[in-house]
Amino acid sequence: MHVVVPFAATDPKTRLESVLSPTERAAFARAMLADVLCSIVEAGREPTVVATAAIDPAELDLPTHVLESVSVAVDDRPLTDAVNARLPSKTDSGDNDGDTDDAVAVVMADLALATTDALADLFAAGGEVAITPGRGGGTNALVVRHPGFRVDYHGASYLDHRKIAEEVGASLETIDSFRLATDIDEPDDLVEVLVHGDERTRALATLRDFGFELERRDGRVGVARRGADDSTRER
Numbered sequence: 001m002h003v004v005v006p007f008a009a010t011d012p013k014t015r016l017e018s019v020l021s022p023t024e025r026a027a028f029a030r031a032m033l034a035d036v037l038c039s040i041v042e043a044g045r046e047p048t049v050v051a052t053a054a055i056d057p058a059e060l061d062l063p064t065h066v067l068e069s070v071s072v073a074v075d076d077r078p079l080t081d082a083v084n085a086r087l088p089s090k091t092d093s094g095d096n097d098g099d100t101d102d103a104v105a106v107v108m109a110d111l112a113l114a115t116t117d118a119l120a121d122l123f124a125a126g127g128e129v130a131i132t133p134g135r136g137g138g139t140n141a142l143v144v145r146h147p148g149f150r151v152d153y154h155g156a157s158y159l160d161h162r163k164i165a166e167e168v169g170a171s172l173e174t175i176d177s178f179r180l181a182t183d184i185d186e187p188d189d190l191v192e193v194l195v196h197g198d199e200r201t202r203a204l205a206t207l208r209d210f211g212f213e214l215e216r217r218d219g220r221v222g223v224a225r226r227g228a229d230d231s232t233r234e235r
């Protein structure tokens, strides 16, 4: 199984621009990428980062065994095209029977809560297409074994992918995983990292370095950031 990790290397995480500067967004995106790569390698796979521009994995501060298992491919096409170019095709196997050796997993780089166990469950899932929906309707991770299936990201892509699987006659498994369903897109998502983030992750450490902390409110818990004047700015 090949594991692809798409990564927007330039100006990432724009939906966090109200709470993070461009430099901070770049650092946080790379911290999440590093965490996801570690979990994938610990799950026994060798991921390929498909990045919109060149990145140096050595700058991600990965453990040596992880660094040695990671490769980078630069592809400046839009996300959907870059992923589709790497999915199984009819020419990949002689018999076109959905051979698992041709399987391709696509794991987004912003899954800050992803663990080795959650990813191992995804990689072991059955179905010619296995999807982990993201909160809000996206597709956070999937495994494709069917040579006719193609992705169409953005919007309610989970629903679109269900439909595409049906159209090409691929069996579908939906994986119910809180840890893989939580992608970090918007300021409120930072709460999830502060509540559920593993203490060893770079994503959690990075947010803490930036001064983020949980703020208890009447309704849902939120995040606040210690400001330059050392008071606490509410978000």
Ligand SMILES: Nc1nc2c(ncn2[C@@H]2O[C@H](COP(=O)(O)OP(=O)(O)OP(=O)(O)O)[C@@H](O)[C@H]2O)c(=O)[nH]1
Residues within 6 Å of the ligand: 005, 006, 007, 008, 009, 011, 012, 013, 014, 015, 016, 050, 051, 052, 075, 077, 078, 079, 082, 107, 108, 109, 110, 185
């Ligand atoms: N290769 C590639 N990866 C992308 C592209 N756009 C987004 N990604 C990656 O795809 C995953 C989901 O990205 P999104 O949350 O939709 O986009 P984002 O750029 O991270 O954040 P926003 O700017 O806030 O939309 C993340 O791992 C991104 O790094 C792209 O055009 N090409």
Ligand SMILES: C[C@H](OP(=O)(O)O)C(=O)O
Residues within 6 Å of the ligand: 079, 134, 136, 137, 138, 139, 140, 152, 153, 154, 155, 156, 157, 158, 183, 185
């Ligand atoms: C790539 C896109 O991500 P989102 O915009 O939901 O974060 C999707 O899952 O279709």
